Amino acid sequence: MAIENALVRADMIEATEYPELSDRYAVYGVPLTVVNDKVRLEGGAPEAYFVPRIMHELGITLEAEPAEE
């Protein structure tokens, strides 16, 4: 996702090495994805579910069908 849009950056964090950070984000199960400190998604999910779900929670939807070139 970070490759697709320059506004997206992605940290992969080994939770047990940073207990303070894990406490702050209340990491109880992994994988846990946190976006902009507000959207949380626990557990692994296939891309077809993961990307639309995260985007929906961020209020990002496909506004219209892309116009034909």
Add this chain to the structure above:
Amino acid sequence: MALLKPSDQAALREELNKMTNPVRLVFFTQMLGCETCPITKQILEEVVALSDKLELVTYNHAIDREAVERYGIARIPAIAVVRLEVQASDDGQQFTEHDYGIRFYGVPSGYEFMSLIGDILDVSHGESGLSAESKALLAQVSQPLHFQVFTTPT
């Protein structure tokens, strides 16, 4: 003593053969107070030895503040996975960095290790491999998004 078994090295070498552009692994470490830095360093050294398209650059988190700032490094050990792109210049070819903002914090072992290898390939290709639908959604992103994915070694 090598962390990667000879059979793993062979499989990884084959996988890394699929790289197109070179990739720079920018490693942030510290001499003191970082228990997992030495093992991370060893893993990275063994990985970059498997491909001539991989290079390792190491910074000291406590000293090299300019680099810490430039790559936006929050903690150690940290690895930034950065694409190198050829740019023609007056004195021949020059590589410039294309930083997609991909970082690994902590030892890349277990499942995280395969994530790192996968990201090296994606960054090398400059292609996420995501579906057309995902790409269309991501094209709509107009504000900075900071993903943090927590994992544990397995």
